Amino acid sequence: MEKKKIGNLSQREQFVKELTDRVKDDLKKYFLDRDYGVVVLTKEDALRALIVRTTNLCEIARLRHKLSPMATAVLGRALTGAILLTSLLKHGTQQRVLLRIEGDGPIGLVVAEANAKGEVRGFVQNPNVPTFVKEENGRRKFDIGKAVGRGVLTVVKDLGFGTPYESSVPLVSGEIAQDIAYYLLKSEQIPSAVSIGVLVGETGKVEAAGGFIAQPLPGASEKAVEKLEENVKKMPPISSLIKEGKRPEEISELLFEGFTVELLALKELSFKCKCSKEIARGGLLAMPAEELKELIKEGGASIKCNFCGEEYFFTKEELEEILNEKEKGEN
Numbered sequence: 249m250e251k252k253k254i255g256n257l258s259q260r261e262q263f264v265k266e267l268t269d270r271v272k273d274d275l276k277k278y279f280l281d282r283d284y285g286v287v288v289l290t291k292e293d294a295l296r297a298l299i300v301r302t303t304n305l306c307e308i309a310r311l312r313h314k315l316s317p318m319a320t321a322v323l324g325r326a327l328t329g330a331i332l333l334t335s336l337l338k339h340g341t342q343q344r345v346l347l348r349i350e351g352d353g354p355i356g357l358v359v360a361e362a363n364a365k366g367e368v369r370g371f372v373q374n375p376n377v378p379t380f381v382k383e384e385n386g387r388r389k390f391d392i393g394k395a396v397g398r399g400v401l402t403v404v405k406d407l408g409f410g411t412p413y414e415s416s417v418p419l420v421s422g423e424i425a426q427d428i429a430y431y432l433l434k435s436e437q438i439p440s441a442v443s444i445g446v447l448v449g450e451t452g453k454v455e456a457a458g459g460f461i462a463q464p465l466p467g468a469s470e471k472a473v474e475k476l477e478e479n480v481k482k483m484p485p486i487s488s489l490i491k492e493g494k495r496p497e498e499i500s501e502l503l504f505e506g507f508t509v510e511l512l513a514l515k516e517l518s519f520k521c522k523c524s525k526e527i528a529r530g531g532l533l534a535m536p537a538e539e540l541k542e543l544i545k546e547g548g549a550s551i552k553c554n555f556c557g558e559e560y561f562f563t564k565e566e567l568e569e570i571l572n573e574k575e576k577g578e579n
């Protein structure tokens with residue numbers, strides 16, 4: 249009896265192993281072209297990181313908002329940055345984080361919002377901002393800081409209860425990744441390494457985008473933190489790694505070279521807005537009656553969602569119905 253059980257067990261083990269390998273293969277295929285992130289921990293020491301690939305969602309943002317190459321580079325960084333900030337949220341909940349960058353540069357206001365489910369949306373005030381370049385180590389790069397300018401970075405965390413928590417820091421570089429690291433240190437007391445890269449091709453298309461955030465957890469040794477800093481310094485730019493086809497879990501091996509990496513969670517990422525015609529209708533309903541009457545006179549209205557560029561059309565008849573509802577409600 250005992251013997252047979254052991255025999256069955258090994259058969260079962262073999263089956264489970266095959267199944268695990270097949271699931272791994274399926275996951276690899278599923279995430280071949282999709283955006284996703286991995287949360288990793290080091291086995292030996294308390295270091296944690298979130299590494300993300302955001303190429304598709306940055307490209308979708310570019311197309312939706314008809315962004316210039318410079319605006320694509322800035323919004324792509326902000327969207328990726330907001331996703332990295334979701335590491336402050338509870339995985340898989342309705343919690344969300346909003347990143348707002350108000351600088352005096354030509355791009356104007358930059359806003360990105362991400363939730364714990366991996367959905368992100370955002371916009372820039374000036375989608376046509378021209379290209380600024382600078383040279384760094386002999387390479388021509390977008391001068392993100394010049395487009396953004398000097399100003400303030402604000403993070404609003406909505407944890408799903410009470411008033412959202414809001415905190416601001418002055419922009420230290422306008423390069424976004426450094427500014428997020430500064431925010432985490434000053435406002436959250438979390439020393440972090442943050443890196444974000446968006447590679448925009450000749451035609452303006454996003455060729456590769458992604459980022460990582462790495463932090464020591466309480467109890468991490470000084471030696472481990474030093475090793476992490478050393479690894480971060482010698483890593484090639486993250487956008488180049490992604491362009492080469494490196495996956496987030498492979499990038500985690502470079503980030504935590506010298507440690508044993510454990511994958512803790514996997515999250516699919518997408519550009520997604522929660523707007524709808526119903527929400528746009530609510531906006532019209534809140535308008536002064538005089539303005540609604542103007543729109544009716546014009547024969548219809550188109551309401552554009554700032555966050556995703558989606559347009560909602562309302563016919564004259566629909567507007568009249570909204571006006572009726574408004575007047576009924578006010579009596």
Ligand SMILES: [Zn+2]
Pocket residue numbers: 521522523524553554555556557558
């Ligand atoms: Zn929208």
